[in-house]
Amino acid sequence: MATTRIRARMTARPIDEEHRTSSPLELLFDLTFVVAVAAVTAEFAHSIADGHVEVLSFLQVFFSIWWAWMNFTWFASSYDTDDLPYRLLTMVQMAGVLVLAAGVPSAAASGDYRTVLIGYLIMRAGLVLQWLRAAYENPAGRSTALKYAAGITAAQIGWLLALTFADLALPWFVLLVVVELSVPRWAERGPQTTWHPHHIAERYGLFVIILLGESVLAASRGVEAAADHLSASFLLVAGAGLVLLFALWWLYFLHPSGEGLSERRQHSYRWGYGHFFLFAALAALGGGLEVAVEETTHAPQSVGYAVALPVAVFLSMLWLVHAPIVNPPVTPLIFVLISVAVVLVLPLVLSTVGVVVGCAAVVVLLVGAVLSRPDRRQA
Structure with missing residues (x-):
């Protein structure tokens, strides 16, 4: 019977690892996104029924869902240790997904993205801690991991500032999306992560x-x-x-x-x-x-x-x-x-x-x- 390891060194997993499949933790992680996707789909359906299709709001919220899911997925493909610290930090990200889902109705109804952003920040904070752990325990990929941690952190500061001083206006949203999308391209210059x-x-x-x-x-x-x-x-x-x-x-x-x-x-x-x-x-x-x-x-x-x-x-x-x-x-x-x-x-x-x-x-x-x-x- 498989048991949870208390602690395992976080090293890069082989690119050609045999029988590499999704773990039970990843499947549980996906289930939390079911809630978030259901919330944004329901609000989008309401806007269609009301005759004023909120495409922009839908895409904005869906981006936060997709980007957080995708970042975790590629990280896990390279560094999944499935030990106690890894599981706990992943569960922190799951909690962030549920907070984000709770904020979808307010975002759709009145453009209030505060709860959505709080959930997003919780997810991203959990991932930053994962990257910092990878940097500490995997010297071969340390520079790349530190770039990811720094880039993601900078982007989250940008989201907080944009919401506080510009009410997350569209130009700021687009700019920060570009920043988020640029982090992996910048971080992967040099040693690259070993995703499967x-x-x-x-x-x-x-x-x-x-x-x-x-x-x-x-x-x-x-x-x-x-x-x-x-x-x-x-x-x-x-x-x-x-x-x-x-x-x-x-x-x-x-x-x-x-x-x-x-x-x-x-x-x-x-x-x-x-x-x-x-x-x-x-x-x-x-x-x-x-x-x-x-x-x-x-x-x-x-x-x-x-x-x-x-x-x-x-x-x-x-x-x-x-x-x-x-x-x-x-x-x-x-x-x-x-x-x-x-x-x-x-x-x-x-x-x-x-x-x-x-x-x-x-x-x-x-x-x-x-x-x-x-x-x-x-x-």
Whole structure:
């Protein structure tokens, strides 16, 4: 029986470590993000239903969720010791996620980001302590770890100042996002962290499953709200929404990300950062489906776009993030362009029911086209 180690030296894990998979602690960590994603998806659905889609607020909050999750994921791929200090600091970050989730309604309703920022700072503080421990116990990667700790700390000071003196105005938010995104590029100049490509690919895949699960949950909220006026259209849009989510899941996992990252590690930034838009599209799709199911017969054209646009972004970003690491691409570019064009036209010519059914049909056909290619059949 496995037991928790009280203390283990934090050294870099091998890049080619066999049987490297997500740990039970990482899976628990992901579960706390289910709460945060559910909160931001629910608020986004409310804004769609009210007729004033809060895309900017949605992206701002979702960035804090995604960036904290991603930073922990890449750190854990290199330095997961699974001992007592590591577990406790990871649990501190989990607590920060829950605080952030509690602040989502206030951020969406009145632009009050204080609670969201407090939760974000708690998550980032836990990660800074992890990097400082890595710097102390792993001399080979000390300079890189100290750069991460210093860069993250500086960014958090910037967030506090921006909220205190500028109420987190958009220009300051954009500037600090650039700073946050620049920290890994700066820190990795020199000794680089030994992240495991297959482990990273699995972790991203698990987050995709979380987001798809949130979309199912969002759609089920729509079903619950509309349960008193069932109709053929209602059943059609609910069933088509489920088929759409199944097809998006299938399409994502057709891409061999682990092998691609192993062979082309230099493209990891484009792959990892590009997933922000892919993940955000899946979260936004959940909000769109919730409203589409709930307001099947009276939904305005904007609800159709709330479904079609996320699908189009997902298909586009799926190709863009994998093109540098998977050669030849799993999905030919012409297939993607045709699919995106059709999806974006659907809200102009069809009702919300037609848009959901049409999007599901397009993605199912795209999956079928990929699976029917000779190289895929041989695989």
